[in-house]
Amino acid sequence: MLEVRVVKLESDVSHIRRDVEELKADVKSIDRNMAAVLEKLEGLKESLAKKPLTDAVDKKISEAKLAVLLGVPALIAIGTTAYKLIAHFYFS
Structure with a gap:
């Protein structure tokens, strides 16, 4: 009976190790992604500061x-004055 339990525990530990290795790989991937996100956020921060x-x-x-x-109004006044001057000197 003890031997069956040990075999079961060894199997469970093996699965746990595999799962931990997968988790480590996932954490490394998340770490890289977070570094990229933080770098982009820093770029946005610098851009917004400008x-x-x-x-x-x-x-x-x-x-x-x-x-x-x-x-x-100043341009209209200048144009009107120029028109009046031209009209006064050339057409009177």
Whole structure:
């Protein structure tokens, strides 16, 4: 009876060893994958650090809007003045 139990234990230990070896291989694979993921995340972090902040972008947009709002009437005024001058000197 003892011999049967020992044989069963040896078989179980053999299966456990095989499973542990498979787990070791899986852990190594996961380790490599995690290293690659961490490297990519670091690259993303560096890339995001170079991007302007939302406040900076909003400020640039506001400045561009102001330039357009002030620039368009100025261009219209210059064009109207040029037209009036040309009309006054050439057509009067």
